[in-house]
Amino acid sequence: MEARGEGRWKALGKRALAILFWLLAWQALSAAVDQQILLVSPLSALTTLARLMGSADFYRAVALSFGRILLGFSLAVAAGVILGILAARFSLIRALLGPLMAAIKATPVASFVILALVWISARNLSVFTGFLMVLPVIYLNVVQGLQSADEKLLQMARAFDLGLGKRARAIYLPALFPYFLTGCQLSLGICWKAGIAAEVIGQPAGSIGDKLYRAKLFLSTDELFAWTVAVVLLSVALEKAVLCLIGRLQRLYGGGEAA
Numbered sequence: 001m002e003a004r005g006e007g008r009w010k011a012l013g014k015r016a017l018a019i020l021f022w023l024l025a026w027q028a029l030s031a032a033v034d035q036q037i038l039l040v041s042p043l044s045a046l047t048t049l050a051r052l053m054g055s056a057d058f059y060r061a062v063a064l065s066f067g068r069i070l071l072g073f074s075l076a077v078a079a080g081v082i083l084g085i086l087a088a089r090f091s092l093i094r095a096l097l098g099p100l101m102a103a104i105k106a107t108p109v110a111s112f113v114i115l116a117l118v119w120i121s122a123r124n125l126s127v128f129t130g131f132l133m134v135l136p137v138i139y140l141n142v143v144q145g146l147q148s149a150d151e152k153l154l155q156m157a158r159a160f161d162l163g164l165g166k167r168a169r170a171i172y173l174p175a176l177f178p179y180f181l182t183g184c185q186l187s188l189g190i191c192w193k194a195g196i197a198a199e200v201i202g203q204p205a206g207s208i209g210d211k212l213y214r215a216k217l218f219l220s221t222d223e224l225f226a227w228t229v230a231v232v233l234l235s236v237a238l239e240k241a242v243l244c245l246i247g248r249l250q251r252l253y254g255g256g257e258a259a
Contacts, residue, residue, distance in 0.1 A: 040222045048226035057206075058230075065126065065208040066234060069195035072130025073188065073242075080135050080183075084142025094143065101136040109133065109194045113201045122202035126195035126209070133194040137187040138180075145179030146172060181246055188242060192235040 023042050030041040040048075052058045087094035109129060116128050153171050199209020208227060215223040 037219060037221050040225050044222050045225035045229055048222040049229055052223070052226055052230075061206055061208050061211055062230070062234065064204075064206055065196065065199060066238070068124070068126045068207075069130050069192055070238065072127040072195060073134050073191045075127070076131045076134035076187070076191070077138050077184070079131075080138025081142055081180075083135075084139045085146065087139070088143050088146035097139070101139055104132055105136045109197050110201065113198045116198075117202060122204040125198040125202040125204065126207070129198035130191040130195040134187040134191045137190070138183045141179040141183030141186075142176065145176035148179070149175040177246075177249075181243070184242060184246055185239070188239045189235060192231070192238060196231055 026042050030039045033039045036044065083093075083097060087097055112129055112132055113125060116125055120128055149171050196209050196212070199207040200213050201209075203210045203213055208231060212224060212227050212231075215221075215227060
């Protein structure tokens with residue numbers, strides 16, 4: 001247990017050093033360019049972020065964007081799990097959904113956003129875009145996870161006439177969780193970036209994307225970098241929170257520890 005704690009501290013130390021290295025590189029590049037309108041320093045970006053955080057408008061923008069993107073992610077996870085279970089069980093459904101998921105994966109975010117603006121309001125654009133970006137990732141990982149269940153264990157479960165609930169708890173969930181965790185890990189960043197990109201294009205009033213667009217429009221480079229830093233920090237926070245929740249579920253129902 002002590003060795004594990006030491007390993008964690010070492011990993012945190014390495015991560016802190018890596019962050020410090022890139023902050024110093026950013027500072028050096030900013031000093032070399034010496035044009036604040038092109039590239040602000042880390043201190044300037046963080047100072048501007050602190051100033052923005054002193055305003056209620058900042059928290060309204062964060063709440064709006066965070067809530068909508070999280071809603072899109074949650075809906076995609078629910079739909080991806082349901083469709084993945086059905087596709088793993090029925091080959092016909094898997095065959096029907098295959099081309100659709102491939103098309104969604106291959107279509108650029110900008111195309112989705114522009115098309116979506118024809119059908120839905122800019123306010124709900126980040127929900128829709130996040131949903132579409134996450135859905136195929138979760139779906140494919142759920143299908144792969146369920147198909148990876150040990151066939152010998154399933155045969156034994158059938159031989160002992162175990163019910164579906166017991167089979168799911170003992171065999172399917174332990175097989176599914178590593179894939180599901182990977183799917184969430186991959187899709188969280190994609191969802192967040194796609195949602196903010198949709199807001200930049202659609203410009204729903206009061207959102208983070210709208211703030212980014214206005215900062216660029218008025219050449220407020222310090223605010224542009226400050227909002228970008230805020231987006232990165234929020235993305236990391238969202239990922240940690242969701243993966244922590246999945247880790248708890250895995251320990252309860254998946255028969256193991258989260259990675």
